[in-house]
Amino acid sequence: MQHLIDSFLQTELDKLNKxxxxxALHKEGPLLVLAGAGSGKTKVVVTRIAALxxxxxxxxxxxxxxxxxxxxxxxxxxxxxxxxKSVLISTFHSLxxxxxxxxxDRLGFSRQFIIYDADDSLKLIKTLSKELxxxxxxxxxxxxxxxxxxxxxxxxxxxxxxxxxxxxxYKKRLFELQAVDFDDLxxxxxxxxxxxxxxxxxxxxxxxxxxxxxxxxTNHAQYEFVRLLVQKRKNLFVVGDPDQSIYSxxxxxxxxxxxxxxxxxxxxxxxxxxxYRSTRxxxxxxxxxxxxxxxxxxxxxxxAHDEGEKISLFQARSERLxxxxxxxxxxxxxxxxxxxxxxxxxxxxxxxxxxxxxxxLLSQKIPYTIIGGLSFYQRKEIKDIxxxxxxxxxxxxxxxxxxxxxxxxxxxxxxxxxxxxxxxQREAIPIxxxxxxPPPSEIRTSAKQKAGWQEFATLYxxxxxxxxxxxxxxxxxxxxTQSGYLSIIDLDKxxxxxxxxxxxxxxxKAAEWEDMQIQDMQIQDMQxxENPEKEPSLSRFLEELTLTTSLDSLEENNSDRLSLMTAxxxxxxxxxxxxxxxxxxxxxxxINSKHSPDSLEEERRLxxxxxxxxxxxxxxxxxxxxxxxxxxxxxxxxxxxxxxPFELRKIIKQ
DNA sequence: CCAGCTCTGGACCAT
DNA sequence: CCAGAGCTGG
Numbered sequence: 001m002q003h004l005i006d007s008f009l010q011t012e013l014d015k016l017n018k019x020x021x022x023x024a025l026h027k028e029g030p031l032l033v034l035a036g037a038g039s040g041k042t043k044v045v046v047t048r049i050a051a052l053x054x055x056x057x058x059x060x061x062x063x064x065x066x067x068x069x070x071x072x073x074x075x076x077x078x079x080x081x082x083x084x085k086s087v088l089i090s091t092f093h094s095l096x097x098x099x100x101x102x103x104x105d106r107l108g109f110s111r112q113f114i115i116y117d118a119d120d121s122l123k124l125i126k127t128l129s130k131e132l133x134x135x136x137x138x139x140x141x142x143x144x145x146x147x148x149x150x151x152x153x154x155x156x157x158x159x160x161x162x163x164x165x166x167x168x169x170y171k172k173r174l175f176e177l178q179a180v181d182f183d184d185l186x187x188x189x190x191x192x193x194x195x196x197x198x199x200x201x202x203x204x205x206x207x208x209x210x211x212x213x214x215x216x217x218t219n220h221a222q223y224e225f226v227r228l229l230v231q232k233r234k235n236l237f238v239v240g241d242p243d244q245s246i247y248s249x250x251x252x253x254x255x256x257x258x259x260x261x262x263x264x265x266x267x268x269x270x271x272x273x274x275x276y277r278s279t280r281x282x283x284x285x286x287x288x289x290x291x292x293x294x295x296x297x298x299x300x301x302x303x304a305h306d307e308g309e310k311i312s313l314f315q316a317r318s319e320r321l322x323x324x325x326x327x328x329x330x331x332x333x334x335x336x337x338x339x340x341x342x343x344x345x346x347x348x349x350x351x352x353x354x355x356x357x358x359x360x361l362l363s364q365k366i367p368y369t370i371i372g373g374l375s376f377y378q379r380k381e382i383k384d385i386x387x388x389x390x391x392x393x394x395x396x397x398x399x400x401x402x403x404x405x406x407x408x409x410x411x412x413x414x415x416x417x418x419x420x421x422x423x424x425q426r427e428a429i430p431i432x433x434x435x436x437x438p439p440p441s442e443i444r445t446s447a448k449q450k451a452g453w454q455e456f457a458t459l460y461x462x463x464x465x466x467x468x469x470x471x472x473x474x475x476x477x478x479x480x481t482q483s484g485y486l487s488i489i490d491l492d493k494x495x496x497x498x499x500x501x502x503x504x505x506x507x508x509k510a511a512e513w514e515d516m517q518i519q520d521m522q523i524q525d526m527q528x529x530e531n532p533e534k535e536p537s538l539s540r541f542l543e544e545l546t547l548t549t550s551l552d553s554l555e556e557n558n559s560d561r562l563s564l565m566t567a568x569x570x571x572x573x574x575x576x577x578x579x580x581x582x583x584x585x586x587x588x589x590x591i592n593s594k595h596s597p598d599s600l601e602e603e604r605r606l607x608x609x610x611x612x613x614x615x616x617x618x619x620x621x622x623x624x625x626x627x628x629x630x631x632x633x634x635x636x637x638x639x640x641x642x643x644x645p646f647e648l649r650k651i652i653k654q
Numbered sequence: 655c656c657a658g659c660t661c662t663g664g665a666c667c668a669t
Numbered sequence: 670c671c672a673g674a675g676c677t678g679g
Contacts, residue, residue, distance in 0.1 A: 067669070093669055118668080182669065249667065350666050352670090372668080406656095413656045446655080547669080568667045590666055606667080629665075 009054045012047050012082065016040075023270045024048045026237065027055065030230075030264035032215075032257070033239040036301040037286070037612035038277025038574065041239045045211060046078045048237065052209055053083055063207035064089035065226075067214045069548060071572055075213075088207075092222055094547055096185035099192070099203065106196050107188060112539075114179045114390065115546045119383070120399045121145060121181040127402070127421070128169050152183035153219045153251030155190065176425075177396045186221040193228040204232040214572075215240030215260075219251035227263070236264065242297045243290050246568060246606045248599070258297060275301050275612075277574055279308025281648050282618050286611045289643045293601045309617050311649040313641065316623040319582075323356040325621060325652075326579050327364050330562060333577055333617075341367060343576040345563040347610045349588040353581065354564050361562065371565040377545055381489065381499045382506055386542065388479045391460070392467050393539050395432035398424075408484045410452030419443045435460055459483060472541060473511035480507070513541055567610040578614035580607075583622040583638040607640045620644075 013021055020040060023033050024047040035041035045064070053059055066072045069091055076089045090098070101111055116124065122145050129139040148167055151159060159167050174180065180188060193200040210230050212218070215238035218226070230236040238260065245254045261267050275283055283303045290296070316322035326346060333339050346357060354370055361368045376382060384407055387400035398421065406412045423440050424431045435457040439445045445453070459482055466478045480486065480503050489499045517540075563575070567588075582588055588607065593599035611618060622637050 069669095091669070185669085246667080247669095250669075352665075409657075411656070415655060444655090448656085566667060587666095592666065 006054065009051060012050065016044070016047065017274060019270055019272055019274075020044045020047075023272070024051055026268065026270075027052070028233075028235055030234055030236045030260075030267040031238070032260045032264075032267055032269045033237070033272060034257075034269065034297060034299060035239050035241055035272040036275060036299060037241065037244065037609070038275040039272035039301070040274075040276055041213075041272060042075065042078070044272070045213065045237075045239060046075060046082060049079050049087055049211070050083045053085055053087075057209060059085045059087045061206070061208040062087050062211075063095075063209070064211045065092055065095060065213065067091060067217060068572070069094070071213060091547070092218075092225075093182070093185045096189045097543065097547065099189045100180070100185070103192060103196075103199050103202075104188065106199055107192055109175065109180075109188075110178050112178065112394065114177075114394045114397055115185070115543065116174070116179050116181045116399065117546050118145070118182060119378070120179075123399050123402070124173065125166075125170060127398075128173060129166060130418070131422075132166055132169060149183050150251055152187040153221050155187070155221055155224060176428075177398055178394065179397070179399075183221075186219075186225060190221050190225045190228070193225065200228055201232070203229060208233050209235045209237070211237045211239070213239050214244075216242050216245035216254060216257045217247045217250075217252040218256050220253060220256075221251075223253070223256045234264070243293075243299075243605055244571065244609050246571065246602060246609060248602055254295065258295075271299050273299055273301055275303045276305075277615050278303060278612060279305050279616060281308045281310060282611060282614050285311055285618070285644045285648050286608055288645050288648075289604065289611065289640060290608045292643055293604055294597075295601065311644065312617075312619045312652050313649050314619065314621040314652045315637070316621060317625060319353070319356045319623050319626050320360070322581060322621050322623045323360040326357065326581065326619070327360050327366060329579070329619065330366060331364075339576050341560045341562040344579075345565065345570065345573070345575040345577070345613065346579045346581060347565060347567045347570050347613070348580075348582050349567060349590060349606075350582075351566060353587075357564055357581075366562060367560065368562040368564055371563055372569040376502070376505070377548075379502055381485075381502055384485065385476065385479055385503060385506060386545065388463070388483055389476070389538060390542060391432055392463055392475075393542060395430040398431050401431045404483070405456060408488050410456060411446060411448035412452060416443065416445075416449060432460065467538060471511075472514050472538060473507050475538070476507050476510045510541065513544075567606050570613050571609050574613055574615055576614075576616045577619070578610070578617075579619045579621065580610045581621045582626075583620055583641055584626070584635040585638055587626075587635070588638055589640070604640065607638075620649075 013024065016024060020043070023031065023044045026048065033041065033044065035044070049062060049064065052062060064072070064075060064087060066075065066089065072089045072091055072094075076087065079085065079087050079089070097115070100109075100113065104113060105111055122141055125144050125148070126141045129141060129144070133139060144163065144166065147160075147163055148170060150156070151167065174184070193203070207229065210226065212226060217240075226236065238257070240257045242254055242257050245252060245257070248254070261269065278286070280303050283301060287301060314322075314325050316325055330341070330344055333344065334341065348354065351372070358368070358370070377386070384404060387403040390397050390400040391404070402417060402421075405417065420434070420439070420443060421431070423443065424434055434440070435453070439449065439453050462482060463475070463478060466475050470478070485503070486500075489503070490496055567580070586594075589600055589603035593603045620641060622635065622641070624635055626633055626635050
């Protein structure tokens with residue numbers, strides 16, 4: 001048996017180059033793999049996990065962390081198909097939830113906590129700032145939100161005095177509502193490890209080998225989380241590329257990777273410099289561009305592929321004509337070279353740029369899919385229905401309550417709700433429990449409100465019963481029909497059709513999810529239990545939705561479609577043909593990055609990420625005029641275009 | 655005090 | 670181009 005595994009592993013290892021092999025066979029101690037774009041890092045990570053297991057490591061003791069569910073899923077599948085074993089590979093955020101569900105009681109929280117997404121937390125901040133400063137004070141809630149976020153992401157101890165009171169109130173209220181925000185999913189596990197050595201030790205003894213992908217995009221909380229977890233055994237395997245660090249605005253620090261040698265003594269460093277993805281032309285262009293950055297970890301990416309075609313440069317006179325050119329080229333490439341649409345992508349800097357492309361592709365009947373952007377679950381009608389569902393799970397959920405109490409209109413306005421919230425707060429009663437009796441007598445209540453109150457209470461009662469008895473999809477249907485939500489949808493004739501389709505889609509998705517859970521449960525018996533409780537429940541459905549990004553949910557779409565996405569969303573992907581569009585000053589590089597050299601370098605890294613997604617052919621386009629901020633503006637070509645050597649590009653005339 | 659209307663000002667990237 | 674502020678009638 002052992003020899004069988006060995007020979008099997010040997011075949012896998014034979015597929016790797018010298019450096020890749022060295023990384024894959026690394027067993028103990030800290031290791032940094034500097035993996036250039038397209039250098040086969042996923043293959044290395046997967047083989048390394050297989051090698052560990054072949055050497056007798058229990059799969060249960062291995063932990064892999066990635067940034068997106070999609071990447072985690074892919075790695076998991078590849079490991080499983082290679083050695084037939086299931087290994088825990090998760091995103092930082094899902095891992096945080098897992099740890100908190102097991103151990104958050106040590107921080108005084110209930111294990112039944114709810115997760116507030118960015119939208120919910122913004123609403124809470126707005127509510128609190130009114131509470132604290134009065135309704136007339138103009139407070140930039142978004143600004144506060146991002147300050148709070150960076151405090152948590154940087155594990156800041158000193159809170160700026162001017163925001164201290166509102167920050168503390170925010171934390172206190174989250175605790176009272178038994179809610180955690182997105183940043184807490186990293187912050188609280190780290191806090192847990194710092195405060196409770198026994199908890200830390202428990203997890204250290206569970207995961208002996210840790211692998212972290214995209215290490216260049218970790219923030220300080222994640223850094224600390226990882227550091228604590230591997231402290232005992234020091235078996236940390238990180239993979240990353242400083243040149244692809246593009247999330248500093250989310251608190252990521254490029255220093256984490258640049259300082260790896262200092263942080264982990266005796267660290268081995270391996271550079272993967274052979275690119276297996278792109279033509280030499282594309283790679284030379286990428287190298288020429290990134291060379292302009294000062295803060296780098298020097299490495300020379302090379303390719304054994306052919307020179308390939310020159311990079312095409314196109315200047316349009318409007319965003320509409322830019323889209324026209326792209327659509328035209330896509331048709332041509334498809335018919336002339338037989339390249340499927342699924343192997344072609346359009347990358348842009350900001351989401352609003354997708355508009356003209358969508359319009360044109362729609363009218364020309366070219367199938368496309370938008371990856372990212374406003375996801376299905378961020379649509380108003382969907383969030384409203386989900387808020388009803390969340391209240392069934394957690395009667396404390398103030399934000400969801402405020403979202404749906406007057407949806408449809410039941411006569412409750414700001415005045416009433418402010419008083420009611422204050423009342424619930426003072427009496428320390430979960431907001432939904434107030435519905436067990438008539439509105440508090442100290443709050444003036446009109447006849448309409450009394451009726452609305454009764455109606456809402458009955459609805460809640462009925463839905464709670466439906467939750468116990470009916471399958472999830474039926475429950476979702478009940479929420480939609482019984483709440484009266486359909487009457488709101490019908491109000492607006494313009495959007496009526498679309499919104500009806502969306503809520504119907506939600507019912508379908510719930511049914512689909514249920515089926516999948518049941519299937520999973522049957523497979524689950526074969527493998528070690530990885531999730532303590534796997535029965536399809538409302539709470540697990542809701543949790544998965546909050547953690548599933550638009551990026552992840554669209555992978556099920558396997559029909560032949562052109563992909564449209566931001567350059568950020570393109571990271572980790574590759575396509576035969578890539579169009580990088582909107583390459584204009586103040587757009588890419590974005591205007592907000594002009595103030596500092598650091599953020600300008602990050603823009604350049606983002607451009608680099610975009611270029612290196614292309615395998616065969618790269619198109620760069622820009623327009624001289626564009627509709628921006630409500631008006632028509634003159635645009636200048638991006639400085640990055642000038643960084644591409646002449647001999648690598650050719651200009652396409654319209 | 656709520657609901658519906660008009661007006662205005664703000665809009666990068668996202669787990 | 671949409672969300673939230675501001676205004677006014679019920």
